[in-house]
Amino acid sequence: MRRLLAAGVVATMLALLLILPVLAAELTSPCSMEVRSFDGLNASGTEIDAGAAAGPIAEGDVGSQSRPFKVDPEGSIDFAFHTGTTIFENNHWSIFAQGLPVAILAGSDDNPLDVDETGIVSLNEAIKALPFRVVGVFFISGDLYGNNDASHCHGEGYVQVLGDPIGTIPWDVAAALIVLSGLVLLVATPYTVDWEVDQLGGERLHTGPIG
């Protein structure tokens, strides 16, 4: 029965992993955005990637799961964010990574003058603030609220930080965890059946041995 239960749990997990629908990336109305990434600072050097988002991002488009927006960790991103015809007064915004409820970036603007926000973000500074080099594909989401939260835009998509992951601290730690914990699980953890001497063995009649 236990084996059946355990097998059921594992099968359920695998089914969840394989069957769960792929959540689409999107940027909800009235917001839209254009981005372009470069391998140099201040939008200089070679263009790495470019894309635009307004509404759902179809699979295969820049920012989707199968085609993440590529950025160079030593480079920069030129972005233009638009809020359609709505001015987001008294706004506040937050950006999240991997669905964690703690924002990696947040800010606010009490009195924006227009419906556009542009800028150039140097990834070099942000990446250097981290204690180790990071490479991988990250699910980034964000929210913008304005007009006393009456106006709201939500965006989410995939961003790929380019580079060779082998040799980075996250890769080394993950590989070590998989190998070591896998070995421990195989060798030391399993439920084992053993035989040992019964400490209470050898008891006799209370009235003494026969004969």
Place this chain on the structure above:
Amino acid sequence: MIQRRRRHPFMGLFFGLLLGIGLGVMAIIYGIYIAGPLTPWLLVILGVVIGLVMAFVPRPWGRKPRPQMRGY
């Protein structure tokens, strides 16, 4: 001789969690999101489940046969 069953639920839970974290980080590094953005977290849960299953399901290898008893 008595049969002694040894289970290691906390060990299984702990090392299963470590296995899941390793798998989750690798999924992020290589961009494997087969179940959408929740994939890394699901892999952590999968690791915990594997650890608990290992702790409660008898392994088919290394099982010692009942020793021969004198006089039986």
